[in-house]
Amino acid sequence: MSYEFSEAQNQKFRKLTRSMNRVVILLFLVGLNALIQYYFDVVEYQRNLTLLLEGLAYLLFSLMVYLPIPRFKKIFTTSGRDVEELMGAFNVMSRNWFWANVSLGLIVIVESLKLFDGTTF
Amino acid sequence: MKSSNQVNNPNQHHHDENYEFTDSDRTNISGVVIRFITNALLLVLSGVFNITRALFHVSRGDYFPSVVVLTSGFVFMAMGFTFFNPADNLRKILITKGRDIEEVMTAITELASGFGRLTFFLMAMLIFEIITTTFLFQQ
Numbered sequence: 001m002s003y004e005f006s007e008a009q010n011q012k013f014r015k016l017t018r019s020m021n022r023v024v025i026l027l028f029l030v031g032l033n034a035l036i037q038y039y040f041d042v043v044e045y046q047r048n049l050t051l052l053l054e055g056l057a058y059l060l061f062s063l064m065v066y067l068p069i070p071r072f073k074k075i076f077t078t079s080g081r082d083v084e085e086l087m088g089a090f091n092v093m094s095r096n097w098f099w100a101n102v103s104l105g106l107i108v109i110v111e112s113l114k115l116f117d118g119t120t121f
Numbered sequence: 122m123k124s125s126n127q128v129n130n131p132n133q134h135h136h137d138e139n140y141e142f143t144d145s146d147r148t149n150i151s152g153v154v155i156r157f158i159t160n161a162l163l164l165v166l167s168g169v170f171n172i173t174r175a176l177f178h179v180s181r182g183d184y185f186p187s188v189v190v191l192t193s194g195f196v197f198m199a200m201g202f203t204f205f206n207p208a209d210n211l212r213k214i215l216i217t218k219g220r221d222i223e224e225v226m227t228a229i230t231e232l233a234s235g236f237g238r239l240t241f242f243l244m245a246m247l248i249f250e251i252i253t254t255t256f257l258f259q260q
Contacts, residue, residue: 094152
């Protein structure tokens, strides 16, 4: 026998997917803007690896936040598989966010090198 | 949309608030907890580095880059803190009994609130970045 979330609980999943959708769009736009700044060499001191990595990281995070949304949506749009869909969303997060961890690790390494070698950006 | 199965067969699904996740579900949840915590720590660390660099810029009199880097630092830290509370709630599922659904719903609520706060920081950052990019293109 599977668990079925109540309407009040479904409302919380709706709220979560709405806020995640907003974050996906904003992360994408911020990442795109960073890459535009890097590509067009808008400001001399911003044309460096850190800006490129941060732009790519924002785009990657945008994708990572987007991936579990369809599974969360199925919780309140379908009936009978709520726990399976919830576990599916969690599975997507735990599998794919490994790459977000890797990219974040690279950013931290680059940021620390920039900090200790006194580079402007 | 709820199917008619729920009306014709009310015992097929239930809302037992003492519902316990299976061992397989718990393994899945532990994977998410690890990802959330790793993400949070790396994001906060990156934010700290950005804020530190911003202070270096200020000490050198480079105020414009300091604002840009500082904003980026706060966004990274906000992203990091988005994941700490939900990770803790999900972790409680693994170490307690009888409150699985309650902890999941608390984690979902915390996650939604965290993403809501992050929306605010990202909007501020985006507006600032677009103004900066537009201004610099015109120079």
